[in-house]
Amino acid sequence: MTSTEPGSGSAAADRDPGWDYAPAPESTQVEIAPTQGCWIDGAETPFDPARALPSENPATGEELYRVVDGGAGEVADAVAAARAALPLWAGLAGLERGKILFRVARRLQERAREFAVMETLDGGKAIRESRDFDVPAAAQHFFYHAGWADKLEYAFPGRRVAPIGVCGQIVPWNFPLMMAAWKIAPALACGNTVVLKPAETTSLTALRLAALMSEAGVPPGVVNVVSGGPATGAALVRHPDLDKVAFTGSTEVGRQIARSLAGSGCALTLELGGKSAQIVCEDADLDQAVEGVVRGIYFNQGHVCSAGSRLLVQESVMEVVLDKLQRRMRQLRVGDPLDKNTDVGAIHSAAQLDRVQAAVRCAEVEGAQRVVPLPTDLPARGHWFTPCFFRGVQPNHSLARQEVFGPVLAVMSFRTVDEALARANDSSYGLAAGVWTDKGSKMFHLARELRVGVVWCNSYNRFDAASPFGGNKESGFGREGGRHGLP
Numbered sequence: 001m002t003s004t005e006p007g008s009g010s011a012a013a014d015r016d017p018g019w020d021y022a023p024a025p026e027s028t029q030v031e032i033a034p035t036q037g038c039w040i041d042g043a044e045t046p047f048d049p050a051r052a053l054p055s056e057n058p059a060t061g062e063e064l065y066r067v068v069d070g071g072a073g074e075v076a077d078a079v080a081a082a083r084a085a086l087p088l089w090a091g092l093a094g095l096e097r098g099k100i101l102f103r104v105a106r107r108l109q110e111r112a113r114e115f116a117v118m119e120t121l122d123g124g125k126a127i128r129e130s131r132d133f134d135v136p137a138a139a140q141h142f143f144y145h146a147g148w149a150d151k152l153e154y155a156f157p158g159r160r161v162a163p164i165g166v167c168g169q170i171v172p173w174n175f176p177l178m179m180a181a182w183k184i185a186p187a188l189a190c191g192n193t194v195v196l197k198p199a200e201t202t203s204l205t206a207l208r209l210a211a212l213m214s215e216a217g218v219p220p221g222v223v224n225v226v227s228g229g230p231a232t233g234a235a236l237v238r239h240p241d242l243d244k245v246a247f248t249g250s251t252e253v254g255r256q257i258a259r260s261l262a263g264s265g266c267a268l269t270l271e272l273g274g275k276s277a278q279i280v281c282e283d284a285d286l287d288q289a290v291e292g293v294v295r296g297i298y299f300n301q302g303h304v305c306s307a308g309s310r311l312l313v314q315e316s317v318m319e320v321v322l323d324k325l326q327r328r329m330r331q332l333r334v335g336d337p338l339d340k341n342t343d344v345g346a347i348h349s350a351a352q353l354d355r356v357q358a359a360v361r362c363a364e365v366e367g368a369q370r371v372v373p374l375p376t377d378l379p380a381r382g383h384w385f386t387p388c389f390f391r392g393v394q395p396n397h398s399l400a401r402q403e404v405f406g407p408v409l410a411v412m413s414f415r416t417v418d419e420a421l422a423r424a425n426d427s428s429y430g431l432a433a434g435v436w437t438d439k440g441s442k443m444f445h446l447a448r449e450l451r452v453g454v455v456w457c458n459s460y461n462r463f464d465a466a467s468p469f470g471g472n473k474e475s476g477f478g479r480e481g482g483r484h485g486l487p
């Protein structure tokens with residue numbers, strides 16, 4: 001059954017009424033202190049109730065813990081600690097830094113389930129995602145960069161490598177632990193020290209990671225975490241004693257940061273938003289392509305910078321692809337993120353849900369048709385949105401141009417490969433793209449001509465610590481991962 005109106009389906013009606021999955025709740029219990037200080041110079045700072053920022057569980061709307069809304073004082077202390085620790089850390093032999101980072105990676109693996117549960121409670125993503133992707137990918141980044149620590153002199157032939165210094169790092173809420181690992185692991189491998197600011201709604205795993213790193217032998221001051229909101233981030237960026245700022249987040253905030261650092265001599269990398277296209281050609285394995293499209297936009301609730309949020313399908317196979325897409329979407333299970341059968345968890349916050357709903361309303365006003373193939377009965381508490389796609393999207397519609405950061409797919413057609421290319425490149429963003437075709441020559445032609453940082457061919461959203469990731473145009477500059485990402 002296909003519903004074009006949200007609210008008209010039900011789980012029982014859309015799936016075989018004879019059976020359903022039994023609940024499979026994750027049983028690992030984690031202890032979360034109700035209040036959390038910052039992590040500065042190897043210790044947790046006292047919690048200040050006068051500057052408390054509550055963080056909720058998106059699946060229930062209940063408060064999980066409170067962090068300090070860090071101010072200029074915490075930022076100054078953290079930068080001073082990082083500066084003081086720099087000679088010791090930068091002066092350690094690469095082999096010794098590598099050993100410590102290997103230890104961090106192994107400890108993270110040993111405590112993987114605990115970190116996965118915390119990530120799911122804090123961010124709303126399905127436990128399958130945090131267990132099978134976020135935590136292993138974070139550990140992989142430490143393993144990979146630990147391996148570089150004693151080989152840096154071979155990484156750039158003809159160039160003398162030296163640490164940059166103190167790095168200010170700001171990350172968003174969609175992959176809190178993994179983004180922290182992406183930023184911290186290469187910086188430390190290269191002998192730098194860091195001050196990390198997690199997103200105001202997801203500080204938990206970054207703070208716990210800093211404590212774990214200390215247990216693993218990272219000296220005090222090498223990794224500092226200052227919790228807080230946009231003002232804390234702005235205070236960090238403005239601090240005059242930083243040698244580099246690495247920011248992941250929205251294009252709008254990235255622009256502000258680039259403006260405020262212009263002419264300061266402070267190095268900068270920006271990993272920003274995206275409106276990535278998935279191009280499905282008529283010669284592709286369509287089942288495989290649909291699987292990649294579904295994973296590319298609906299998993300992690302579409303809270304992925306490289307989400308394949310524009311689907312470009314060759315006209316001759318459009319109806320077949322949309323039929324397969326609807327069938328596959330009907331199998332998606334939206335609900336309790338701690339249930340191991342869940343595919344799509346909760347939208348991260350009430351504010352993000354408002355943004356997704358506004359984008360959907362705007363698409364409807366502009367004349368696109370919303371299709372909701374799967375059941376729409378959602379939990380009563382928390383922030384939820386049923387994955388959907390839109391037909392009849394025109395290239396000038398806002399759904400084709402603006403990032404939604406939610407499980408909403410804009411479907412458009414093309415007739416020739418050149419038209420697909422022109423449509424995919426018709427975006428102010430340039431983060432990623434997917435190409436689905438049976439023809440190697442077409443694959444290479446499209447990959448060469450797409451003006452994006454990453455192209456996946458016959459796969460999508462595959463990440464590896466050894467592979468550089470980053471964008472062009474309004475998706476930012478600089479690369480993370482691989483040799484290209486060594487700071």
Ligand code: NAD
Pocket residue numbers: 170171172173174175197198199200228229230231232233234235237248249250251253254256257271272273274304305306403405431471475476
């Ligand atoms: P955001 O830009 O609002 O916030 C990101 C971080 O910046 C948070 O820690 C926030 O507190 C901080 N911040 C906000 N204002 C600031 C300021 N003026 N100065 C300094 N720091 C400031 O983004 P978000 O809503 O948290 O995350 C979603 C965005 O992140 C999306 O646009 C997404 O595409 C992007 N993103 C990009 C990548 C990538 O690798 N390209 C990865 C993940 C997310």
